Amino acid sequence: MVLRFSGFELDSERAELRRPDGGTIKLRPKALEMLRLFATNAGRVLSKQQLMEAVWPNVHVGEDSLFQCIRDVRAALGDEKRQMVRVISGRGYLFEAEVTGADETGMATPETAAASEPTPTAPDANAATKANGETTNRFLDLSRRRGAAFASIAGLAILCTAIAVWLLRPGLIFARGPATIAVTQIADASNDPLVAQMAANVGGRLTDGLAKIENIRVLAPDAAASKADFVVRGELQRSEHAWTIRARMTATDTGEVKWTASHSVGITEDIDVQLQQSRLAAGIGHALALRLNELLNADPRSAAKSRVVIEQATAHINQTSPERFKAAQAMLEHALTEDPDSTDVQIALAALLMRGVQMVWVSGAEREAAETKVEAMLQHTLRAKPNHIPANEAYCRFLNATNQFRSNLVACARALSFDPWNGIALYHIGLAQIQTGRFEDALATFKQADRFDTPQVSRWTWMIGAGWANLLMGRAEDAVPWLQKSIAITSASGRTHMLLAAAYQQLGKAEEAKAAMQKGMELRPGSTYRNVPPPRKNSSPVYIEAAERIMQLMAAAGLPEG
Structure with missing residues (x-):
């Protein structure tokens, strides 16, 4: 069946969603299944529990997985205003669209075909012989067609048997199925209640994050650790200045160690306990997701x-x-x-x-x-x-x-479906949100990347993103510390200094603005008012207007006209 709604076509047989122009929209399987569930229940409120049980049967997942799937569906449908997939407060979600379904081949059903044939009239006496001859010919033709059909069915049965024998050969199906993984309770060597609670929270965050990964299944450790393909064990320690988590993953069938890693998070005044937990889980989870993906795509x-x-x-x-x-x-x-x-x-x-x-x-x-x-x-x-x-x-x-921003949101969400802690994918989602005029969403996305802080080598990128988003909203005072932190990590981009110059200019700090612009020009010689802005193809008018204000501030700080 092909389900049609609002110009879109959801082809269950081919597992694809087609745009009104006929192009294919890429959706990960879970998001595609959720959209199918919505479309087949249009006009009916589905609770979160119903959605989770239908899309992730017999698998433990957190609500974040549900929310991510819904975000993917909305992004694919261009439902930024949430008018098609609506939240019904306290009840669940409602798919607000008229959905029709049709046989993909477009062929008439047997009942339709019979109704379309003319009703025969009674034959006259002169046509009896001719009718008898036609009846005989039809009988012979029908026999030949039945014989051909039986032969085709027999051939198909032989082919299916051969395919089944090939598919069922030892190990093939299991090798192609999703890998299963269990995370045991994070250990605490110190027997300190504070460390034990921290370890439990980090372990929970790690398990919830792994449950978001598309091509693996997370099993409850107490009941099914021995049945999992891989088991992850970890230990959390606390020193005077930092938390350190060490973890390893072993293959259940061989006991072979497939991965080990450690990650530390400093204990400082600017990092609260929640942020420490998030970064500990993300630091280990990101490395683990990459290793699992490497093993599954060797x-x-x-x-x-x-x-x-x-x-x-x-x-x-x-x-x-x-x-x-x-x-x-x-x-x-x-x-x-x-x-x-x-x-x-x-x-x-x-x-x-x-x-x-x-x-x-x-x-x-x-x-x-x-x-x-x-x-x-x-x-x-x-x-x-x-x-x-x-x-x-x-x-x-x-x-x-x-500048393919809508497709970008879908593609980056797919990257996150294999590594939920991927700061690079989050950064690019934030950039697309900026270009489509969704500055608050972009700032939240960049802050999420900062909460994960993985991979740390890209830390400067989401910091410049957060500064840029604040500046686009006219919040120069909030933009400055983000841009300064980005420069402290990687000072060679030049663009960051130019944005900082615009922020200083807006704050009335003309001397600081000129110094920042001069540094930006040294790093990016030849920059002008005309070549600094990124291409504006497909950009929102809201973004273009805000970006023009920033360019005027840069010009006031010393950016040449060009």
Whole structure:
């Protein structure tokens, strides 16, 4: 069946959602299932419990998974005002749309076909012989068709049997099923009640986060740890200045240690207990999600040499500058020449090129060629590895850099479905929200990335995002500390200094504004009023108006007209 509503088509057989223009909208399976549930119950209020039991049967998930799915559905439908998927206070959710369904083939049912045939009249005597002959011919034709049908059915049965034998061979189905994981209670070596409570809260946050990952299942540790594919165990310790969590994951069938990690969070006045818990769980959870994704998407063809080059290139670009960008690009292009089939190198090069586009280190004709090259590489890698975090993350970045904001929200949400703590994906969601004029939502998203603080190497990005969002809303005083913290971490972007100059200018601090702009110009020589703003294709008028106010502040602080 194909369900149609508001110009959209939900094709259950093909598991896809089509836009009014016929294009396909990518949705992760759980979000697609939730949309199907809404569409088949249009006009009926569904409680949160009903939705969770239907979409995640017999699996423990937190309400965050439900809310994320609903956000994905709304983003796919362009339901920013929440008019199609409505919240009914105290009761649940209502799908407000007229839904129709039709047979995908468009063929008439047998009853319809029979009704459309003319009603036969009684034959006259002169037509008896002819009628008898036609009856005989129809009988023979029917027999031949039945014989052909029986032969087709027999052939199909043989084919199905062969396929079943192949599918049911040992290990295949189980190898393709979702991996199962159990998180045991985080241990406390000190027997301190405070540490024990902290460990329990961190363990709960970690379990809830893992339950959001699309291609794994989280089992209750007490009842099913022995049945899980992997078991995660951890220990929390407290020192005078920091909390430290150590964790390891083992394969249940072999006892082999598949992953170990540790993460520390400082105990300081500006980090409350809730934030400490969030960052402890996120620090371990992010590393664990990446490792699980690596195990489930292992590429035996990926050469060790390629992995080393990727690590070296990444190290070069971590401290952002045009020179390091060029060095990393040369490394990866050389590696791709030596190993053209390496999806890992293609993903790394695509992600790097898009960073160059966003930082305006690649412009003009080079930008267009880079975008074409990136799109081709990412299309290839996503076909080869649809669940691979780096591929989805790079595609999320690509759609943002090319101003495809609505598609970007869906793609970045998909990246989060494999790593709920992915600060890079959150950052790009925030950027898309800014471009669509949703400044408060963007600020909340950047703050969520800051609460997770993973990966820490990208910390400066969501800080500049939070500063930018505040500045767009005219909150220069709130923008300044975010921008200052971003510069303290990575001072080479130039754009951050220019935004800081605009904030100072709005606050009436002309000297500080000119100094910040001068530093920005040193880092980005040749910058002008015309080439500093990002492309405005598909941008909201609300954003364009707010961005123009910032550009005027930059000009007052010394940005050349150009």
